[in-house]
Amino acid sequence: MTTIATPVPATMHVATVTGPGTVDLVEAPVPTPGPTDVLVRVRACGICGSDGFYVSLGGLPGLEGRTPLGHEPAGEVVVVGSDVEGVAVGDHVVVNPMVAPTGIIGSGGTTGGLADYLLVQDAVLGHSLLTVPEHVPFEVAALNEPMAVARHAVNRTGAGPGDRVVVFGAGPVGLGVAISAMAAGVDSVVVVDVVPSRLEKATRIGADAVIDSSVDDVLERLVEVHGEGPARRGVRKAGSTVYLDATGAAPVLRTIFSVARHGAVVGIVGVHKDPVEVDFGELLGAELTIVTSMGYPTEIFEVTADIVENWERYAVIVSDRYAFQDVQEALVAAATPGAADKVVVTFD
Template identity: 60%
Template structure:
């Protein structure tokens, strides 16, 4: 079988490896789709991550078809379509420094347990949509960290895959009004398609003024604050933090799920006087299969997040496209 690995700084190869043997507690999955994450480009740039520096198997957004089931495994059958929890692998996180990666023909799920390491999904769900399960869990955890309530008014900064996933998560949780902010018109159009109540083009509009129009004026130490309850940064840009804190009313929440590559100065006087809560978000401690039900129920909306599907024999093109700023939304590698 073939597997995609990082062989050194800036270098990847598709190599031949031995197809794994399925033990009594394991499940062998034939890969059918795997999303490309921004972290994949980071791993390639630095030449891999520990514990396998320079030899990191890639791919941690998998969906596939079960081809072998160990004798001790229950609730899973050959032919089942499954989504996978890369963080549950005993040999290390799949595609994140562990022994295996999902940008490969097959993936062995060791100590397989339904609801912990994998979950069965209906067969009508397109593979490229199923592969969104992992990044949508990241988005759902970011939303959960903000503790949204139905009466809340929310703004999501960034209409990339995580921002769109967060928008769907807020709507699934019954939040009354969700605004999405971005600078790319096509992304904003997609946000409206999946259910955002309004969008703001921050390259052309005053975000704070527009939020006040949409959400009313909020109570605060100083006037000119928006009535928005939750600000979610899914963009990882310093300007987002500055804008959110400039708009935030007393008691507002700023959630950060976007990756910031540079330090961001903040107005602590405003944070203190308005008692603003800032929460970070990383991974998905409990959300990996919580999100699956909504993904299945609303798969047509989630399908809009996928911008490109590229066959595995062109995996290098997929990795390059995903790492091109503004080049794509969500790139998913598919397998015949």
């Protein structure tokens, strides 16, 4: 028997890219769940840099002028299909946007999380959605997807006990990388940025030290915190063992390569929009391991337990909140450099 919360309206609004640079709240019918589906009333949805990219394009290929947005939703279950197990009306949930049968939610699929309601098709607990306790604010639960990106980056480097980690970039993913490194049990985490407010957030989430690379000598500060590492050809190196670039800025990689000790691991999770010149001849003697990271093959719900346990730490990441009716303003703020760090849209 399908379980339904009342009342569920007949129509809803969906934030939709309707043209280049244009987003409208398009009215649409509230989806009718089948026996294997769950209908979620969206209560919060984060905005990602890719959302602004889709807006600038005027929509994704095949969905030009009608691309629904939002792949970071959290909400409350209002309808449960008769064949769905382990999910009840009223449950608070986070959603895996990657497994929707009609395409990635908010990233080329036919549904989006920046909407009053979201249909989770073929709903399987622990695969397409996961419940979270009611004490976790929806705006924090909505960080689940980007924090899975951060967790995957840490997993790719293999960071764990005994490692001394340096994270470049204290934006949302960089802060998530720092938290995930702590969860992995590393010995120390240092965060590097040039924005004082971001460095202050890094301190609040528990980083052992922060470095303002616009005024500090990165090598000297890392040696101060992590000690010296094995030198090659008499060149001084830091004792840090794992570096993560969450900036996508070429100068950051040049800095990492100049200070990294022999055998260090360098993880790249920031999106580099332009080619980066790398002198591998210079790097050969350092025998660095360079890994890249994209998405979250297995981490979408791996990170959820830590968010639940440490939600106040994750709450520091949210910088700006906008009501759904102001979603256009939210998207502009998120896409404007320096205007906001992590924007979350909330629903009444």
